[in-house]
Amino acid sequence: MKERMDDLSLLKLFVLVADVGSFSAGARLTNTTPSAVSRQISRLEQDLGARLLQRSTRRQNLTEAGEVLLVHAKQVVEDLEAARLAVSNLHSAPRGVLRITAEADLAATFLAPLLPEFLERYPDLKLRLLPSASMEDLVDRNLDVAIRMGHLQSSTLIARRLTTSRSVLVASPSYLERRGVPQRPGDLRSHACLSFRADVEQTVWRFDVAGEQAEIGISPRLQAPSLLVLKNAAKAGMGIAMLPRWMMEEELGNGALVPILPEYALLPSKTPISAVYASGRNLASKVRVFIDFLGERMG
Secondary structure, X not given: OHHHHHHHHHHHHHHHHHHHOOHHHHHHHHOOOHHHXXXXXXXXXXXXXXXXXXXXXXXXXXXHHHHHHHHHHHHHHHHHHHHHHHHHHHOOOOOEEEEEEEOHHHHHHHHHHHHHHHHHHOXXXXXXXXXXXXXXXXXXXXXXXXXXXXXOOOOOEEEEEEEEEOEEEEEOHHHHHHHOOOOOHHHHHHOOEEEOOOXXXXXXXXXXXXXXXXXXXXXXXXXXXXXXXXXXXXXXXXXXEEEEHHHOHHHHHHOOOEEEOOOOEEEOOOEEEEEEEEOOOOOOHHHHHHHHHHHHHHO
C-alpha cells in the first residue's frame, strides 16, 4: 500500500514539473530543492524504464514517453482528487458563499420563491444572486452557477436541464374589447404587439399552422428586454405579449390576462431552463446540492 501511495506522489510531482516546465519551479512549489525533485523524477523514470524529461540548464522538456505518461498521470491525479472530494462531502455539510447569476426576470419570478426553502435546508450556506442576461465567463467572474432560459450554444461549460418553459400569447380583456380578438396568426399584423426583442425593427413570431411553420412579422408597439415590463404592459391594455406561462399563472387564473390563439402552437413549443456551471470533475458540494435542489423543485 505504501508503495502505491509513493507511486501516486511521484505521478503528482511529474505532472507538476511538466506543467511548470522546470525542476526549480517545481521545487519552489513543493518547498524542496531542485536536486530533490530531480532525484524523484529519476526514480520514476527508473521504475518505468523510460526517460520522461530531456534535461537542460533552464527547462525540462517532455520526451515522447513523457507525453504519453502525462495524459494518463493527469487522469489519475484528477480521479484521486475527485475521490477525496467525494469522501469529504459525505462528512461535511455544504458551507460558504454560493454565487449565482440569472436574468433579472427569471431570478425574480422563477428562482426567488425557491430560495427560502433552499437556505432553510442548508443553513451553513450564503447566497449571492447577481442578475445578468449574458453568458459571462463564470470562472473569471468567480460565479458558481448560472440559471439560463433558452437553447445554449456549445461551450466548455456544462448545462443541466432543470425544466422547460412554454410561452403563451396573452392580452388583457380591455385590449380585446377595444381591438377585437385575433382569429388566426396573420391577424396579429394589425394588432399592437409587445416584443422582448429591443434590438430589431421587426419581430418574427412563429406558429405551427396545420403542421407547417408560419412566420408572422410584427411591428411592435413596445419593445423591452424585460418579461416583467411586458407583462405589466399587457395587463395595462397596451397590446398582445408573448410570455412564459410560469410567470403569469396568477393573471391567467384571475382573468387579468387572456390567452390568444391557443389553437396555434408557438414555435419553439418548449424552451429549456438550465443550470450552467464550469466543466471539471470536482464539482463543489455547494453547487451540486443547489443544482439537485432546483432539479427536484422545478421538475
